[in-house]
Amino acid sequence: MSSLNVAVIGLGAIGREHCDIYSTLRDVTLTAVVDPAAASEDVSRWPDAKLKSSLDEVLADDSIEAISLCTPDHVHFDDAKKIIEAGRHLLLEKPIAAVPDQAEKLVAIAESSRVVAMPGHTLRFEPRYHHARQVVSGSELGQIVHGYLRRNNKVSVAARAAGRVSVGYFLGIHDIDALQWIASANVVDVQARETRIRDASGRQAAAIMATLGLESGALIQLEAAWALPENNPTDLDARFRLVGTSGELSIDSYDSGIHVTSDHFALPMPAGAPMYGRAQGALREELASFVQCCLDGGPLPITMREAAQAVMVVDAIEESIRSGRLIPVRQCQ
Known part of the structure; x- marks a missing residue:
């Protein structure tokens, strides 16, 4: 894989930062964004990105290979599970789940998959x-x-x-x-x-x-x-x-x-x-590391088990x- 098509789910403050960073990284195309409150004019700053209505619509697009999940904590588990099981690489903003049982289940799902599943802990x-x-x-x-x-x-x-x-x-x-x-x-x-x-x-x-x-x-x-x-x-x-x-x-x-x-x-x-x-700083380094892991299969700098x-x-x-x-x-x- 020489380049990566990425979608961002959730356009709150951190989701918009993800979009801004992906749009400047080499070997990455920000192809889709999802946010129920967003309008098409809200995403015009990312010219390659299409506004989609839901995560399901993103997963129906086989050209999208990786997803940044920047939604509220309480919906992380269901969406992350769906993304991993669909065979897409996942960058999951912290915390990975809102309760321990969900975090532990995500560890099992991630470790049994063949995708990159990386938590977002910027420090x-x-x-x-x-x-x-x-x-x-x-x-x-x-x-x-x-x-x-x-x-x-x-x-x-x-x-x-x-x-x-x-x-x-x-x-x-x-x-x-x-x-x-x-x-x-x-x-x-x-x-x-x-x-x-x-x-x-x-x-x-x-x-x-x-x-x-x-x-x-x-x-x-x-x-x-x-x-x-x-x-x-x-x-x-x-x-x-x-x-x-x-x-x-x-x-x-x-x-x-x-x-x-x-x-x-x-x-x-x-x-x-x-x-x-x-873009520069810790979040840029985090997303660049995620992209590199997706492209070359290198070791993750942080695992789902550690985040759990x-x-x-x-x-x-x-x-x-x-x-x-x-x-x-x-x-x-």
């Missing part, structure tokens, strides 16, 4: 996190003792989620996957609490805190929240820190090194913004919040 493609994995795997930190993970977004992000998904599944799962990957160790138990203060929908907590126990015996504190005020100078306040017996590493994503002062003070984050008409294990951790966090107890994390079978 795997962020250079600083990739380097952190090399540091830890090279034993520069010694044995990990403790750590701290933080991911805070503005209240507008919670408003966009509109109560459909918890902050653990929307934000915390990024750092949970990164932790298990970088540390090469699974989380085996969790203790968690959430704020009584809710998001604007009233359905989700504004913030959660969790203590994650690694199989090595290390303890990691996780903070995930979408309560930053809109006038906060940066859209993202994130931190990843591990302390070991012989070293320490930290990644700080609050200040990218550019400060802008006009009628307000801002800390822009241009790392993923297009340059010279070309992150789902298991978030589910345990939410059970701990409900029960007030230390919860063992189910291990993906």
Whole structure:
């Protein structure tokens, strides 16, 4: 296979980014998009893409070889299952499913298929996190003792989620996957609490805190929240820190090194913004890796099994919040 015809299902914020990136990648043609709310003029920015009415219509087109599934979390399982069983390559946005049973079933379906089924966890493609994995795997930190993970977004992000998904599944799962990957160790138990203060929908907590126990015996504190005020100078306040017996590493994503002062003070984050008409950043690297795996059959940088294990951790966090107890994390079978 020398080129790849791709469709994108779901034209929310992340789905549109997928479309923009695919339209600039070599050896890729964005041939179709699906979104019930989209009109033909909405997709004119991608001239090769046809607006189709449903996933079934996409799967009826034998020329489409790969699909990015960017729909809401609660419909991931049914659509992903249908795509894999139809023999199409799949890039599935995180989380791969909304409940552990569905995640585990997707692992079985993917591992028994002959298609590329790759989860979308962008921190795997962020250079600083990739380097952190090399540091830890090279034993520069010694044995990990403790750590701290933080991911805070503005209240507008919670408003966009509109109560459909918890902050653990929307934000915390990024750092949970990164932790298990970088540390090469699974989380085996969790203790968690959430704020009584809710998001604007009233359905989700504004913030959660969790203590994650690694199989090595290390303890990691996780903070995930979408309560930053809109006038906060940066859209993202994130931190990843591990302390070991012989070293320490930290990644700080609050200040990218550019400060802008006009009628307000801002800390822009241009790392993923297009340059010279070309997409760049971690999401581009993720999609380019997916395309390369589809074209040459190379090893996946992240598997469905790894993504499913992150789902298991978030589910345990939410059970701990409900029960007030230390919860063992189910291990993906």
